[in-house]
Amino acid sequence: MILDDFLIFNPNGLYCKYGDFYLDPQLPVTNAVISHAHADHALPGNTNIFCTEATHAFMKLRYGKNAGKIFNIADYHAPFNVGKVQITFVSAGHMLGSAQVLMEYHGVKYLYTGDYKVQPDTTCEPIEWVNADVLITESTFADPAILHPDPVEEIKKLNDIQLNILLGAYGLGKSQRLINMISEHAPQKKILVHHRIMPINAIYQKMGITLGKHEIYGRKLMKNQEEFVYIVPPFTFDSYIRATGVKRLFASGWKNLQVNKQDTLFISDHVDWNDILQAVKNVDPKQIWTLHGNGKHLEKYFGDDIVVKILN
8 A cells, every 4th residue: 555654744855754764855864865966965964874886976075074974885776774665776867876766665666766867878877667656756847848859959059169168067967968978979079177077077987987088177278269168067157157259058957047048058967748757657656746846737637547746
């Protein structure tokens, strides 16, 4: 029997009382199951952390000695128990080390997706599908009006820009994907990387991920128009708002982060409407629980066919 209170929100975040753990808690807790290393999911200061090896490496890089007290590293498809709940990590395809969290309790399977994507990305493990009774899906872009464009076609836009490019992107996950895609689909571009992104790249390379040719940014380099693409984190991108001699682009699935209506680079690491429908088809759940967005469209779409519960 599906337990309606298997996961509930409290001030610390999304809590499973049957295993006494939180999924991607928002405040430090005793037992934290972390789906991936982005800062809105992986906070420092937890006592017992359960995560993949890559997530551990990124958290240690970002938070140092404050990352957490005890890290319990688990491979994909290697079940472990937290309390009375059996947990298995399944690749989410969102970024390197990202995991869906399959939770089994009294014969019922609950699948927490965390952030996930279905588009190909050679800088992380591809998404895998497992059957579950309850699909707990992010619904950031769960709207029939939101359909992500082909990321390859978006990257190919760079081929039409001869001016040096200042390319804003989140440093962890997105930047590495961009380096790889630019190397493949705009190979004449010379990729420069902000110094704060380079240590992250080093972890990717240590874990066997080939990103593509790039080098650390040098001020003298960008004085020449040689089709440079300088990848910078958001805070640096915003500080260069009046930069001259460059085309400014920000790579994101969010419209409000695009520079203007003409200069856009829509590349998302989240699922869109069709991707979520694909997830539902592949997981084949009896119920869908939604997080991080508006689940109303899914509730309307499935009607009486599948129970849709909005958790947030």
